[in-house]
Amino acid sequence: MSSALGSRAGSHDLYRRLDAFDRSQFGLEQRYRALDRFFALPSGREKPGRFWRVDFETIAPPAAQIEPGAGTASITSRDPAAVVCDLATAAREHPQLLARAFDTSGIAATKFGALARAFTGLGFFAYVPADHACDEPIEIRYDSPARAAIFPWTVVLADRGARVTVVERVRGGPGAFVCGATEVVSAEHADVTYAAVQQADADARIISSRAARPGRDSRMAWSVAELGGELSAGDLHVAIEEPGADARIAALFFPRHAQHVDLVSTVEHRAPEATSETLVKSAARERGQARFLGNIRIAPHAQGSDARLRDDALLLSPLAHVDSVPALEIGANDVKAYHGATVGAIDAEQIFYMESRGIETSAAERMIALAFFEPAIECFPSPELRDEIRAAVAEKLT
Amino acid sequence: MPELGLRIANLRCRVAGNEILKGIDLTVEPGRVHGLMGPNGSGKSTLALSLTGHPQYEVTGGATLDGEDLFALSPDKRARAGLFLSFQYPASIPGVKVANFLHAARQAERPGDLPPAKFRALLLEKMEQLGIDPSFMGRYLNDGFSGGEKKRLEMLQLAVLAPKYAIMDETDSGLDIDALKDVGRSIAALRESDEGRNTGFLIITHYPRILQYVVPDIVHVMIDGRIVMTGGHDLANRIEREGYDKIRDDKHRTGAVV
Numbered sequence: 001m002s003s004a005l006g007s008r009a010g011s012h013d014l015y016r017r018l019d020a021f022d023r024s025q026f027g028l029e030q031r032y033r034a035l036d037r038f039f040a041l042p043s044g045r046e047k048p049g050r051f052w053r054v055d056f057e058t059i060a061p062p063a064a065q066i067e068p069g070a071g072t073a074s075i076t077s078r079d080p081a082a083v084v085c086d087l088a089t090a091a092r093e094h095p096q097l098l099a100r101a102f103d104t105s106g107i108a109a110t111k112f113g114a115l116a117r118a119f120t121g122l123g124f125f126a127y128v129p130a131d132h133a134c135d136e137p138i139e140i141r142y143d144s145p146a147r148a149a150i151f152p153w154t155v156v157l158a159d160r161g162a163r164v165t166v167v168e169r170v171r172g173g174p175g176a177f178v179c180g181a182t183e184v185v186s187a188e189h190a191d192v193t194y195a196a197v198q199q200a201d202a203d204a205r206i207i208s209s210r211a212a213r214p215g216r217d218s219r220m221a222w223s224v225a226e227l228g229g230e231l232s233a234g235d236l237h238v239a240i241e242e243p244g245a246d247a248r249i250a251a252l253f254f255p256r257h258a259q260h261v262d263l264v265s266t267v268e269h270r271a272p273e274a275t276s277e278t279l280v281k282s283a284a285r286e287r288g289q290a291r292f293l294g295n296i297r298i299a300p301h302a303q304g305s306d307a308r309l310r311d312d313a314l315l316l317s318p319l320a321h322v323d324s325v326p327a328l329e330i331g332a333n334d335v336k337a338y339h340g341a342t343v344g345a346i347d348a349e350q351i352f353y354m355e356s357r358g359i360e361t362s363a364a365e366r367m368i369a370l371a372f373f374e375p376a377i378e379c380f381p382s383p384e385l386r387d388e389i390r391a392a393v394a395e396k397l398t
Numbered sequence: 399m400p401e402l403g404l405r406i407a408n409l410r411c412r413v414a415g416n417e418i419l420k421g422i423d424l425t426v427e428p429g430r431v432h433g434l435m436g437p438n439g440s441g442k443s444t445l446a447l448s449l450t451g452h453p454q455y456e457v458t459g460g461a462t463l464d465g466e467d468l469f470a471l472s473p474d475k476r477a478r479a480g481l482f483l484s485f486q487y488p489a490s491i492p493g494v495k496v497a498n499f500l501h502a503a504r505q506a507e508r509p510g511d512l513p514p515a516k517f518r519a520l521l522l523e524k525m526e527q528l529g530i531d532p533s534f535m536g537r538y539l540n541d542g543f544s545g546g547e548k549k550r551l552e553m554l555q556l557a558v559l560a561p562k563y564a565i566m567d568e569t570d571s572g573l574d575i576d577a578l579k580d581v582g583r584s585i586a587a588l589r590e591s592d593e594g595r596n597t598g599f600l601i602i603t604h605y606p607r608i609l610q611y612v613v614p615d616i617v618h619v620m621i622d623g624r625i626v627m628t629g630g631h632d633l634a635n636r637i638e639r640e641g642y643d644k645i646r647d648d649k650h651r652t653g654a655v656v
Contacts, residue, residue, distance in 0.1 A: 349489045357474075371538075
């Protein structure tokens, strides 16, 4: 993918592009500093090697692809009690609400989060007031046209006792570059589910940074399906800073042909008596490559934490490759922590059993592979969305 | 007119280099019930799995199903030809729901014969016959099932697929008397149905107990990879009385009919 990569040599062009962005909002000075960080910071991701062919340190959008106003985006909510608007409107009309969540997660201090911060413009803000439950999901779409670069930034703020589900769909045309960020902040007893389904074109590059900070005794769930793109790099972060929070991460990805997926999930237990569960299901076909790094960090004072991490990868072709690295750092002594990981081909006994019921080998493999994803698919919030994901996975199995 | 029956001739089978089956000749005729008894390790399950087409078994000899050469067929085609094995240890497949699996199997074996609503009705009827809770339909295939639940699910598949020939591999093991009676009733119900009137059964067991609930027409005894004795229902009673040791001692009577 070297042809599509930017380089340091072209970095002046990226700075020049900043001048085209709105100076009055999100701070031109902050944009410059964010771009500095993007160039200065290491990605912290795997270096290219025998299996891995992506060099994250040299990834940058071609400056010529960057236009303010590029891409189409929409947000739909039928709930008049929720505040739902684009970021610029939120900055103008709800600055105090926005400030409670926007740029508070530390995303902008990471390499690609800083890139998204530098070119912030496209994006939405959703606020759900205290004790209000949104019965229908808030739906967000981001779509990058071919050979464009977009930097969507989504902010969700759920007040005390609020309940909301957000469904985000990302698409990108051929050669698109999408570098997005999502921040979710909730107050006590809130219940937030954020589901994201990415189905970009096969040679698009999609980088996403997602961070949540759940309130005391609240529930926060990330459900993420990375299905498209030549490169899909994701960072899923939950910082538990209040006791009693329940955090769920479910992720699935399925690289095939020349697709690469690099996913890092991190759950930080920095408060006592919180639970977290991370569930990752992946498959790879042809020369598809994926890496998953699952971090669980339990701080010394986070007693009574209960953290689980389960990660299974299915290899459907001899050249497919999935690296799976669970990483637990446990500083407290009164905790429960579990992790389990498997990487392997479909079990021959399962195929034989299905064949013995008249089901052809290829159909059996399809059913088993689809089924393999099912526990992760079931974490997505609506039957329609789950069917959409099943159809996309089934498509990748044909 | 093809020769009817599940006809096995001089079947030999090696597993991981060891010869387990040393020349089996056996014919299961349509509508008949055969009991196949023998001590642990005699090769009964190997016979079942080699007929079904287990990928790791090296098989020589012949087997035909109503004239069709089984060993020329892949396992799925053998099933579509009408062969069914009730597994002793069925695989669990998390994520595949029982109802979807059964529908896929029925569609594979009898394409388009039942619209989904009728299939569902059939499934519910068979589940009731077997004393299976309808919640089974939404569970994942054998995932977290108890031994007894797995056996009931195998029986449900037998009922739904109504094969021409059914091999029941130790369906009785791990079942209590009530469950065993359900198995007996379910086989009887299949044999009384239009679809299953001509089904031939090969009931593999280690204890004679199940044969009180499904009375066999013919009983075979297998020891060390060979059928050493064939007889009527009485043979099962004799094994109950005397055990396999006596028969092992009388091995010179290979093939003798008592």
